[in-house]
Amino acid sequence: MRALAREWHVAGETIGLVPTMGALHAGHMSLVAVARAETSRVVVSIFVNPLQFGAGEDFERYPRPVESDLAMLREARVDAVYMPDQATLYPPDLSTRVQVGGPTETLEGVQRPGHFEGVATVVTKLFWATHADRAYFGQKDAQQVAVVKRLAADLDSGVEVRGCPTIRDADGLAVSSRNAYLSPAERAAALSLSGSLRTAAKMYAAGERDAGRLRARIQEVLAAEPLVRIDYADLVDPSTFRPPGTLAVLAVRIGKTRLIDNHDVSKPFLADRNS
Numbered sequence: 150m151r152a153l154a155r156e157w158h159v160a161g162e163t164i165g166l167v168p169t170m171g172a173l174h175a176g177h178m179s180l181v182a183v184a185r186a187e188t189s190r191v192v193v194s195i196f197v198n199p200l201q202f203g204a205g206e207d208f209e210r211y212p213r214p215v216e217s218d219l220a221m222l223r224e225a226r227v228d229a230v231y232m233p234d235q236a237t238l239y240p241p242d243l244s245t246r247v248q249v250g251g252p253t254e255t256l257e258g259v260q261r262p263g264h265f266e267g268v269a270t271v272v273t274k275l276f277w278a279t280h281a282d283r284a285y286f287g288q289k290d291a292q293q294v295a296v297v298k299r300l301a302a303d304l305d306s307g308v309e310v311r312g313c314p315t316i317r318d319a320d321g322l323a324v325s326s327r328n329a330y331l332s333p334a335e336r337a338a339a340l341s342l343s344g345s346l347r348t349a350a351k352m353y354a355a356g357e358r359d360a361g362r363l364r365a366r367i368q369e370v371l372a373a374e375p376l377v378r379i380d381y382a383d384l385v386d387p388s389t390f391r392p393p394g395t396l397a398v399l400a401v402r403i404g405k406t407r408l409i410d411n412h413d414v415s416k417p418f419l420a421d422r423n424s
């Protein structure tokens with residue numbers, strides 16, 4: 150991968166990296182499309198990163214449909230797919246971890262100890278392996294975007310990190326590889342996530358600026374759905390991931406599935422960006 154990336158740079162190409170864990174969907178492909186438009190060589194990495202899964206999370210059952218992933222990437226005419234195996238990225242004597250402060254200290258960082266350290270470590274390795282000029286991440290994982298931007302700046306990586314809009318199904322549900330775990334009843338319940346964000350954006354548009362009242366209304370919409378258990382629902386600043394701010398961030402559990410979503414309530418909620 151590094152040799153290929155060097156050749157490209159010598160030839161004056163710019164390299165865009167789209168890191169993924171596979172099980173590709175319209176969200177991932179939207180990142181590929183932005184990368185395609187902004188850089189001359191697009192690399193998609195596929196690696197289900199054990200370091201970013203906690204004990205008891207879904208590492209083992211995470212979907213790995215490699216053949217259909219490769220078919221989608223061939224169709225999108227990406228220039229390279231980087232699929233390192235676990236032993237290549239994490240040999241037994243691996244002794245380094247990348248730890249980011251700041252935006253890792255709240256919400257997902259608190260609820261999933263070690264998660265962002267796993268993300269930061271793999272992303273650093275992927276940046277170096279691919280010699281990326283730009284890297285594309287989905288706003289769906291807004292805290293991850295904040296963490297990776299912090300990491301890229303703090304370590305003088307020279308990589309420009311781009312956060313790209315969340316792709317949603319027509320009914321508002323944010324597209325996610327984990328949606329495949331949901332039963333039809335659970336999927337119906339999951340609409341309360343986007344529903345609560347839409348409600349909060351409408352309240353904001355109607356003049357509501359009190360974070361407490363916006364948060365209470367979001368929690369009310371989620372709580373009205375008996376299958377949903379709230380991990381957190383808060384309004385934060387998109388860089389620090391602490392209040393005050395207008396980014397509404399949610400994590401819920403529905404059955405055995407954990408889902409996250411977010412929206413800047415100062416902007417209209419558009420469910421149909423991908424249609």
Ligand code: AMP
Nearest residue numbers: 169170171176286287289290315316324
């Ligand atoms: P994952 O394979 O789940 O690790 O996701 C790989 C990248 O795709 C991350 O940057 C995600 O934020 C992004 N992504 C996942 N779902 C969506 C979505 N619905 N819209 C936009 N980007 C997404």
